Amino acid sequence: MDSRYSSIKGSVAVEAAMPGEFWRQASGGEGKNAEVIGVMARITIYLNDDVERKVRKAAKSAKVSVSKWIADRVAQAAQDSWPVEFLELAGAFPDFPEAEDLRKGYGEDVPRENLRKSVLGPG
16 A cells, blocks of 8 residues: 555545545545545646637537546547448458358368367256
8 A cells, every 4th residue: 555545444544645646535534534536647738729729618518627528538549449440441342252152162061069068068
């Protein structure tokens, strides 16, 4: 545990909130008692005036903070999925054979082993 925190009656004494930390006041505690509820990274970005105006307008329209609006856009851009450009390639090669065409000439497939029975046993 970080040396800045020490346990006091089930809550945490916070000497100073570090950048990126967010915490809430513990119930019934003195001013120093708080419960740490998460730690977030802090990143500085530079925007030209025109882009900043557009971001502020979009965040206001969405009724969220500028920070949340930007964080949502970054999270969306960083999600683990195939890029749209890749997905748009599906069917883009008209001379690429279909799966059925690729399998022609191989004959009939052999019977497959029932893995459920071979791994788990009968039943």
